Amino acid sequence: MKNKYFRLVTRDTTNPAMSHDGGDYSFGVTVVVLGSHQIAGRHWTSCDAFEYCRSCGTFGSCSCEHEDTYSGPVYDGSDAWELIADPGGEFYPVEGITALTKQA
Numbered sequence: 001m002k003n004k005y006f007r008l009v010t011r012d013t014t015n016p017a018m019s020h021d022g023g024d025y026s027f028g029v030t031v032v033v034l035g036s037h038q039i040a041g042r043h044w045t046s047c048d049a050f051e052y053c054r055s056c057g058t059f060g061s062c063s064c065e066h067e068d069t070y071s072g073p074v075y076d077g078s079d080a081w082e083l084i085a086d087p088g089g090e091f092y093p094v095e096g097i098t099a100l101t102k103q104a
Contacts, residue, residue, distance in 0.1 A: 004033045006081040008073055013046060027057070029072045030084070032091055040091035041070035055092045069095045 009028040018024035031041035043057035053062035056071045070092040075081055 001035055003039075003086070005084050005086055006031050006033060006075055007084050008075075008081050010073070029057070030087060030091075031070075031073075031075045031081075033075055038075045038094055040093045041072055042089075042091050043072055054090075069093055 007028060007030045009026060011025070011027040013024045013026045015022070015024045026046040027043070028045075029041050029043050031038050033039070042054040043052070044054065045052055045057075047059075050059045051062075052059055055069065056062060
């Protein structure tokens with residue numbers, strides 16, 4: 001069984017020219033699903049001007065105290081989630097999951 005990756009856009013920019021440092025940012029999450037279980041995730045944004053917590057999805061100095069686990073939307077199989085190729089990078093395990101492994 002292989003990991004599958006799904007992306008959910010929670011807010012899309014209305015003006016791509018302003019989507020990086022102009023204030024009209026896109027936001028979303030990417031989650032890792034193994035079988036029928038979500039095992040990890042991370043938040044993302046198009047903004048690159050401010051510090052951003054990929055664990056909980058907040059700007060600035062994060063005080064989430066769950067920096068090692070994912071906190072956000074849960075994959076429900078709906079059409080809102082887009083199946084994507086492995087985006088690489090670091091993911092945060094869902095609470096209770098202790099290790100992330102790719103399986104052939």
